[in-house]
Amino acid sequence: MSNLQETWVYLNASPLFHLTLTLVAFQAANWLFEKGGRNPLLNPVLVAVILVVSVLYFTKTDYGTYFQGAQFVHFLLGPATVSLAIPLYRQWGRVSGSVLAIGISLLTGSVVAIVTAVGTAWLLGGSEILLASIAPKSATAPVAMAISQELGGVPSLTAVLVIVSGILGAMFGPILLNLIGVTDWSARGLAIGTASHGIGTARALQVNETAGAFSGLAMGLNAVATALLVPILWGLLF
Amino acid sequence: MIGYLTIILVCQLVGELIVGTLSISIPGPVLGMLILFLLLLIRGDLPAGLGQTADGLLRAMSLLFVPAGTGVMMHFKLLGEALLPLGAALVVSTAMTITVTALMMRWLKKAEADE
Numbered sequence: 001m002s003n004l005q006e007t008w009v010y011l012n013a014s015p016l017f018h019l020t021l022t023l024v025a026f027q028a029a030n031w032l033f034e035k036g037g038r039n040p041l042l043n044p045v046l047v048a049v050i051l052v053v054s055v056l057y058f059t060k061t062d063y064g065t066y067f068q069g070a071q072f073v074h075f076l077l078g079p080a081t082v083s084l085a086i087p088l089y090r091q092w093g094r095v096s097g098s099v100l101a102i103g104i105s106l107l108t109g110s111v112v113a114i115v116t117a118v119g120t121a122w123l124l125g126g127s128e129i130l131l132a133s134i135a136p137k138s139a140t141a142p143v144a145m146a147i148s149q150e151l152g153g154v155p156s157l158t159a160v161l162v163i164v165s166g167i168l169g170a171m172f173g174p175i176l177l178n179l180i181g182v183t184d185w186s187a188r189g190l191a192i193g194t195a196s197h198g199i200g201t202a203r204a205l206q207v208n209e210t211a212g213a214f215s216g217l218a219m220g221l222n223a224v225a226t227a228l229l230v231p232i233l234w235g236l237l238f
Numbered sequence: 239m240i241g242y243l244t245i246i247l248v249c250q251l252v253g254e255l256i257v258g259t260l261s262i263s264i265p266g267p268v269l270g271m272l273i274l275f276l277l278l279l280i281r282g283d284l285p286a287g288l289g290q291t292a293d294g295l296l297r298a299m300s301l302l303f304v305p306a307g308t309g310v311m312m313h314f315k316l317l318g319e320a321l322l323p324l325g326a327a328l329v330v331s332t333a334m335t336i337t338v339t340a341l342m343m344r345w346l347k348k349a350e351a352d353e
Contacts, residue, residue: 022301022304022305023301025304026300026301026304044300044301045300045303045304045307046307048301048304048307049304049307049308049310052304052308053308053310053311056308056311057311063308063309063311063312066305066308067305070304070305070308071305073301073302073304073305074302074305074306076295076298076302077267077302077303077306078250078266078267078270079243079246079247079250079267079295080295080296080298080299080302081250081265081267081268081270081271082246082247082249082250082253082267082270082271082274083246083271083274083291083292083293083295083296084271084296085249085271085272085273085274085275085278085292086274086278086284086288086289086292086293086296087292087296088271088275089275089278089279089284090284090289092279098346098347098350100346100350101343101346101347101349101350102343104342104346105339105342105343105346106339108338108339108342109335109338109339109342112331112334112335112338112339113331113332113334113335116327116330116331116334116335117327117328117330117331118327119327120323120326120327120330120331121323121324121326121327122323124322124323124326124327125323126320126323126324126327127320130320130323130324134324134327134328137328137331138331138332138335140265140268141306142265143263143264143265143268146263147263154316156309156312156313157313157316157317159306159309160307160309160310160313160317161324161328163303163306163307163309163310164310164328165328165331165332166303167307168328168329168332169332169336172332172333173332173336176333176336176337177336177340180337180340180341182340182341182344184343184344184347186343186347187339187340187343187344187347188340190339190340190343191335191336191337191339191340191343192336194335194336194339195331195332195335195336195339196332196336198299198303199300199303201299202296202299202300202303203300205296205297205299206297212296216271218339219268220268220271220272223264223265223268224264224268227263227264
């Protein structure tokens with residue numbers, strides 16, 4: 001028994017355990033997603049996060065300890081983002097044909113994302129700190145966190161809101177797009193990437209390369225648009 | 239494979255260096271994506287190995303959000319207190335953004351095609 005406990009103490013302090021936990025949870029979540037006929041409610045990111053949080057809760061592990069192991073996975077987000085240049089290059093023929101349409105749609109979407117998020121939270125009695133934290137939620141996490149900090153929000157809360165926006169878009173975006181009858185892959189991808197950044201893009205890439213390329217492009221452009229628009233719109237509101 | 243991964247990391251590093259030096263508010267990796275894209279445009283074709291390396295990373299992209307997503311555990315209290323305004327804002331805003339962006343794009347592409 002004490003041997004087991006010693007082993008546990010050793011493992012819990014090494015990055016291997018929490019790195020493996022992250023991968024195993026994701027594999028299990030993916031398996032469930034496929035078994036469940038790719039039901040959007042079984043979104044693999046969401047299920048994997050629930051599994052990891054449950055294990056951390058039962059083993060009384062804090063997030064900092066977990067992150068020491070998980071940072072190796074987290075680090076790859078940067079190179080993966082750079083890699084979005086490849087689908088964009090492959091689809092460049094389609095993108096360059098509608099530069100103006102992409103620009104206008106993206107700017108409109110970006111304004112809608114900011115105004116409806118702040119507006120809804122304000123109507124339901126959200127404090128100014130919450131409003132500042134949620135305003136940049138459609139931008140990719142590092143940009144959103146920097147903007148949130150500038151407005152007096154809570155950057156780590158913003159990171160959570162960014163991820164939930166991503167999961168929501170990946171889960172329900174395709175259903176919503178079917179409902180309003182938008183079948184064009186470029187429009188679908190652009191919409192998902194504007195609202196749901198990298199998580200939406202990861203999902204879009206699994207379905208269609210054109211959608212994935214437009215989604216990755218929208219994610220990059222919306223990072224810039226949100227960084228420019230949030231301070232301006234915030235100044236108008238407060 | 240390692241060679242192509244090096245290219246990707248160098249693009250990210252250059253992106254981070256430019257962002258840090260000029261203190262512009264876009265993330266280094268997003269600028270790195272732009273740099274790699276411009277390099278490919280200049281070169282005029284995509285090396286097969288770079289395509290495979292990038293596709294490998296992108297296939298795993300969902301997994302890469304799990305560590306950041308797990309950060310939710312630090313905010314259970316705050317999220318519980320403000321569940322209604324935050325939850326409703328996220329749902330309404332995500333739905334509106336997707337709808338407006340998709341309809342706008344479809345309309346503008348149709349207008350372009352009709353000209």
